[in-house]
Amino acid sequence: MRVLLVWPRNERALLSDRLSCCEPLPLEYLGGALRGDHDVTIHDLRLDPPLETYAQTHEPPDLIGVAIPYTTSVHVSREVSREARRLWPDVPIVLGGHHPTVSAEWLNGFSADWIVAGEGGAALSHLACELEAGRSPSPVQGLAPYDSRTGLERDRRPKPAALNDLPMPDRSLLSHHRGDYFHSVYRPVSLIRFTAGCPYTCKFCSLWRMTDRRYLVKDIDRVLAEMADIEGSNLYVVDDEAFIQPGRMLELADAIDKAGFRKRFHMYIRTDTALRRPDVIARWAEVGLDSVLVGAESMTDDELSGYRKGTDPGQTRRALDLFHANGVKVRANFIVQPNWLDEDFARLNHTVQELQVDMPSFSVLTPLPGTDLYDESRSQLISDDPELFDCYHALFPTRLPLETFYHRLADLLAGASARSSPGVTSGADPSVFYYSDDSAFDEMLRAIRGGADWSRPWEPEPVPSTK
Ligand code: B12
Numbered sequence: 001m002r003v004l005l006v007w008p009r010n011e012r013a014l015l016s017d018r019l020s021c022c023e024p025l026p027l028e029y030l031g032g033a034l035r036g037d038h039d040v041t042i043h044d045l046r047l048d049p050p051l052e053t054y055a056q057t058h059e060p061p062d063l064i065g066v067a068i069p070y071t072t073s074v075h076v077s078r079e080v081s082r083e084a085r086r087l088w089p090d091v092p093i094v095l096g097g098h099h100p101t102v103s104a105e106w107l108n109g110f111s112a113d114w115i116v117a118g119e120g121g122a123a124l125s126h127l128a129c130e131l132e133a134g135r136s137p138s139p140v141q142g143l144a145p146y147d148s149r150t151g152l153e154r155d156r157r158p159k160p161a162a163l164n165d166l167p168m169p170d171r172s173l174l175s176h177h178r179g180d181y182f183h184s185v186y187r188p189v190s191l192i193r194f195t196a197g198c199p200y201t202c203k204f205c206s207l208w209r210m211t212d213r214r215y216l217v218k219d220i221d222r223v224l225a226e227m228a229d230i231e232g233s234n235l236y237v238v239d240d241e242a243f244i245q246p247g248r249m250l251e252l253a254d255a256i257d258k259a260g261f262r263k264r265f266h267m268y269i270r271t272d273t274a275l276r277r278p279d280v281i282a283r284w285a286e287v288g289l290d291s292v293l294v295g296a297e298s299m300t301d302d303e304l305s306g307y308r309k310g311t312d313p314g315q316t317r318r319a320l321d322l323f324h325a326n327g328v329k330v331r332a333n334f335i336v337q338p339n340w341l342d343e344d345f346a347r348l349n350h351t352v353q354e355l356q357v358d359m360p361s362f363s364v365l366t367p368l369p370g371t372d373l374y375d376e377s378r379s380q381l382i383s384d385d386p387e388l389f390d391c392y393h394a395l396f397p398t399r400l401p402l403e404t405f406y407h408r409l410a411d412l413l414a415g416a417s418a419r420s421s422p423g424v425t426s427g428a429d430p431s432v433f434y435y436s437d438d439s440a441f442d443e444m445l446r447a448i449r450g451g452a453d454w455s456r457p458w459e460p461e462p463v464p465s466t467k
């Protein structure tokens with residue numbers, strides 16, 4: 001059957017498509033699961049024309065999948081589902097993505113027949129085959145009728161080898177857009193996943209809960225096969241924490257070397273993981289580790305322990321030295337707390353100026369659905385608008401007036417971008433991670449300064465309880 005998979009566009013996103021626009025790897029995984037049995041098209045609304053134009057020039061699909069990649073996408077994905085229903089009234093629609101995987105909230109009002117939670121390939125393949133055979137699909141794990149979505153259960157404790165069981169992502173489906181996807185200094189860029197899950201338990205993070213702290217690893221041969229399938233040299237590794245198993249990472253580095261791949265890697269790593277095995281960092285730098293994203297979060301012990309981060313500020317400093325000694329650029333993310341006063345912003349600004357972070361970034365402490373923080377603070381939130389869960393808005397009460405808070409946040413970003421930064425100023429790279437040298441960053445700052453306008457009165461819609 002003809003399956004149309006749609007990735008939404010969010011024009012209101014503060015981290016706009018002009019600052020980062022990555023390939024929809026989740027949909028390529030789904031395409032991989034359907035390959036050979038169904039005719040799949042991925043329609044990326046960030047780059048492709050509106051669905052109406054597509055409908056005028058293409059045969060109608062037999063099944064439509066609409067992605068809800070983030071909580072912030074709920075509104076735009078709902079609009080996509082309604083537009084799809086208007087254009088193709090009789091075609092079944094299935095929803096899936098990170099948001100419905102971790103939450104049943106804000107899912108009212110979609111035009112949809114089915115919903116998927118968790119890795120979607122097997123569920124989608126089952127759905128397509130049953131529909132094609134003219135049968136009424138029986139619910140399987142991770143798949144439920146849209147109307148009974150509160151009963152949706154995903155695999156919460158996947159087995160460690162589960163990633164090997166997933167078919168290879170079908171990258172041919174987006175070959176026509178290959179040059180259009182970029183992330184910061186990586187233009188073009190391809191996304192790849194070596195592992196999933198994390199054994200740590202940070203309070204603001206949903207990723208460890210997705211796998212119940214299990215660390216799922218792909219076989220080295222499988223990683224190499226996926227790399228061989230990618231033409232470009234810039235790889236953004238989307239693992240939650242890539243270096244949890246140092247021995248395996250050394251093996252992988254050797255295998256990459258032996259296979260003759262010459263790639264530039266951007267990867268996520270904890271500071272303590274890096275410090276535990278400097279030899280692994282040195283070896284990865286030899287095979288192409290170009291930059292890392294570390295969650296520095298804070299330079300105070302109190303805040304770090306409140307987040308259950310399990311690291312300390314000294315580790316951040318030492319890890320920065322380690323990365324720099326190996327020529328690896330560091331993007332460090334810092335959490336801004338809504339209850340901060342002027343002096344707290346000044347402290348972080350000072351930290352960023354003083355630490356030699358190449359590419360600082362800042363997230364407002366956000367109770368993302370599926371986190372312990374969310375579960376314990378849901379009733380205290382100052383807004384119920386899913387679009388505000390973007391890490392650039394305050395969902396907890398601020399102690400500064402809201403307008404002042406957003407101005408301080410924008411000032412932090414502006415100050416960080418104005419610094420000369422050690423690792424990235426050489427060559428054509430911009431000095432701060434996401435920020436392009438055109439007007440996109442200025443637009444982001446303007447939107448952050450206007451953040452208070454987004455805060456609407458608390459109007460909770462009647463929602464089913466969170467799973
Ligand atoms: C890469 C990435 C990005 C990239 C872009 C990704 C892209 N392709 O466009 C960038 C850096 C731009 C980004 C931005 C943001 N991100 Co981000 N990102 C990720 C990351 C690290 C990997 C995503 C990925 O490719 N995963 C691998 C795929 C294979 O896994 P998957 O999503 O689970 O897909 C499976 C299922 O969900 C399902 N499925 C998925 N889609 C569909 C659709 C259908 C129809 C079906 C049936 C099934 C299905 O099947 C898939 C295959 O098995 C995730 C963390 C993570 N581990 O997922 C965060 C993550 C998704 N991001 C997150 C956030 C918050 C954001 C931002 C909102 C905030 C920010 N300041 O960064 C912005 C939003 C940008 C925007 N413009 O809207 C959060 C989302 C939490 C939430 N509840 O919203 C995550 C989970 C990280 C976190 N902090 O916890 N992100």
Ligand code: SF4
Nearest residue numbers: 198200201202205240
């Ligand atoms: S924030 Fe990073 S280290 Fe903490 S649980 Fe999430 S993935 Fe693991």
